[in-house]
Amino acid sequence: MSFLSVLSTCLTDWPSLILVLLIIYVSNFYYKYFTRPNPLPGPMPIPILGTIHIVGMNPLTWYNKNKKKAGAIWKFYIGSQQNIVINHAKHAEKLCKPNKSLFKRVPFPTFERIGLNNGLFFGNNYDSWHRRRRLTARALMSTKFLRDGFEFDFREWIRYFLTDLQTLQTTKQRSYCLALFDTNNKLVQTEEIKKSLEFTKDVNKFFQSLGFFMFVPQFVMDYVPGFSHYRESCERNINCLNDVVDNIVIKRKKELENGAELDSDLLDHLLIAHTLKDPDSKNDDNVTPITAKEVTILMWDVLIASTDTTGNSFSFLIYYLAKNPNVLVKIRKEIDEVFGPDPNVEFTLEKLDNCCYIEASIKESLRIVLLVPYTTKVSDGVQNIAGYNWPSGTRFWVDNQTLCNDPDYWEDNETFNPDRFLSKNHGGSSELSEFQKISFTPFGCGVRACAGKLAAMNMLKSLVVLFYRKYNIELKDEKIKHYYSGLTQVHGLKVRIRLRDDSSL
Numbered sequence: 001m002s003f004l005s006v007l008s009t010c011l012t013d014w015p016s017l018i019l020v021l022l023i024i025y026v027s028n029f030y031y032k033y034f035t036r037p038n039p040l041p042g043p044m045p046i047p048i049l050g051t052i053h054i055v056g057m058n059p060l061t062w063y064n065k066n067k068k069k070a071g072a073i074w075k076f077y078i079g080s081q082q083n084i085v086i087n088h089a090k091h092a093e094k095l096c097k098p099n100k101s102l103f104k105r106v107p108f109p110t111f112e113r114i115g116l117n118n119g120l121f122f123g124n125n126y127d128s129w130h131r132r133r134r135l136t137a138r139a140l141m142s143t144k145f146l147r148d149g150f151e152f153d154f155r156e157w158i159r160y161f162l163t164d165l166q167t168l169q170t171t172k173q174r175s176y177c178l179a180l181f182d183t184n185n186k187l188v189q190t191e192e193i194k195k196s197l198e199f200t201k202d203v204n205k206f207f208q209s210l211g212f213f214m215f216v217p218q219f220v221m222d223y224v225p226g227f228s229h230y231r232e233s234c235e236r237n238i239n240c241l242n243d244v245v246d247n248i249v250i251k252r253k254k255e256l257e258n259g260a261e262l263d264s265d266l267l268d269h270l271l272i273a274h275t276l277k278d279p280d281s282k283n284d285d286n287v288t289p290i291t292a293k294e295v296t297i298l299m300w301d302v303l304i305a306s307t308d309t310t311g312n313s314f315s316f317l318i319y320y321l322a323k324n325p326n327v328l329v330k331i332r333k334e335i336d337e338v339f340g341p342d343p344n345v346e347f348t349l350e351k352l353d354n355c356c357y358i359e360a361s362i363k364e365s366l367r368i369v370l371l372v373p374y375t376t377k378v379s380d381g382v383q384n385i386a387g388y389n390w391p392s393g394t395r396f397w398v399d400n401q402t403l404c405n406d407p408d409y410w411e412d413n414e415t416f417n418p419d420r421f422l423s424k425n426h427g428g429s430s431e432l433s434e435f436q437k438i439s440f441t442p443f444g445c446g447v448r449a450c451a452g453k454l455a456a457m458n459m460l461k462s463l464v465v466l467f468y469r470k471y472n473i474e475l476k477d478e479k480i481k482h483y484y485s486g487l488t489q490v491h492g493l494k495v496r497i498r499l500r501d502d503s504s505l
């Protein structure tokens with residue numbers, strides 16, 4: 001049927017005419033809002049709804065398909081909001097360097113409504129973020145926190161952890177030693193065990209819901225049935241998490257007010273920050289005392305940001321070490337050299353600092369699979385990036401997964417090779433090039449880079465030493481399955497743990 005015959009039919013048939021006018025209107029709207037601002041390639045969005053169709057799919061598969069087609073810089077839509085994805089180190093330089101005008105993250109209006117945007121992770125007000133970041137960084141970097149936490153508490157923790165694991169393996173029954181363990185070595189009541197297990201589940205649910213908050217336009221989650229019900233259930237989940245953390249903080253605050261001894265954990269560090277009990281408060285006279293509400297928000301941020309990230313990172317590391325026995329041999333050699341033959345000898349932060357090969361292996365595992373494959377930045381003021389002048393408020397997605405695996409910068413990028421992170425005098429291949437330094441972004445980049453990077457590295461190093469100096473970990477599954485929803489999560493990595501036997505390596 002020719003265009004003219006369609007037109008003549010339309011002029012006599014009102015419903016068809018309305019349909020044609022509607023199509024012209026939508027195309028015009030579509031052209032105006034979606035294609036004109038720049039010529040970048042990218043998937044065609046659904047008018048007004050953007051990329052809502054990827055909700056329920058694995059967004060990473062969708063990303064990878066588009067990245068292949070589009071190249072180093074491309075765009076996609078969330079609702080009618082344009083997002084710019086940067087895949088190449090040559091365009092990422094400005095975004096990855098500390099830059100106050102690229103400080104903000106893509107905001108989630110729902111989080112704002114329920115008060116989550118006041119925290120460290122989701123907050124976008126520079127002054128309050130800066131204050132909280134300093135407080136958290138000081139608490140996390142405090143040598144007392146690190147030393148006490150690692151020399152004693154962590155070893156206790158791992159004992160409980162292994163008991164749980166072995167009970168499950170040998171009896172198929174669950175024990176709750178980990179849930180029963182707290183910093184004072186007191187046994188807590190059954191009701192609290194239940195609560196702690198619920199909390200773990202709720203944290204996981206929170207990560208599952210991040211993908212929804214990232215890709216569904218706000219008006220859809222507010223007004224479209226189904227979407228709005230799911231949003232409400234996510235909000236209830238976040239409120240439950242808030243209540244749990246709130247109760248922990250209030251209870252501990254009361255204990256400290258009633259004269260309890262200070263502990264070396266993060267909560268006590270935050271609770272005493274800038275109070276009379278704070279040994280460092282004299283150095284920071286102009287900082288106002290931290291409130292209980294702020295402590296709750298910061299504890300929330302740290303719990304959310306640290307548990308699943310470290311747990312999933314360790315699972316990937318176990319997988320890569322099992323697949324690369326030559327690397328494990330070198331790790332064992334380093335453990336024996338640094339810690340000696342006694343597998344029960346106490347270990348310290350100083351000794352962990354000497355584990356260069358273990359550190360390189362952790363970095364290599366973090367490079368191959370990014371726990372946070374994408375981080376977002378919103379510009380303040382016009383920014384020239386990749387040859388374009390972007391207006392204030394442009395949303396950038398730094399594609400950490402591609403930056404860390406770009407074959408232009410990472411030789412044999414698919415090979416697990418810790419040597420690339422070792423300098424020549426530590427037996428490695430070379431120093432990292434300038435571009436490799438920019439594009440190694442497992443902990444993000446710029447001013448908002450991970451506040452717990454050092455804590456995470458120490459935790460992972462400790463786990464490697466504690467496991468591999470005594471045990472062999474065999475994979476039961478050939479492949480590691482993972483899924484992305486705001487965070488890369490491992491699904492079902494079955495392993496068998498036996499006492500260490502180097503002859504099998």
Ligand code: HEM
Binds near residue numbers: 136307310456
């Ligand atoms: C291997 C484990 C970890 C990985 C891969 C990781 C990764 C990240 C990434 C990619 C970001 C966002 C950075 C950006 O936007 O550029 C981040 C932020 C953050 N992480 Fe981590 N993280 C890990 C462990 C931890 C731990 C153990 C803690 C705390 C003890 C922590 C605390 C935080 C906090 C508070 C932020 C927000 C920083 C801010 O916005 O100022 N993370 N992390």
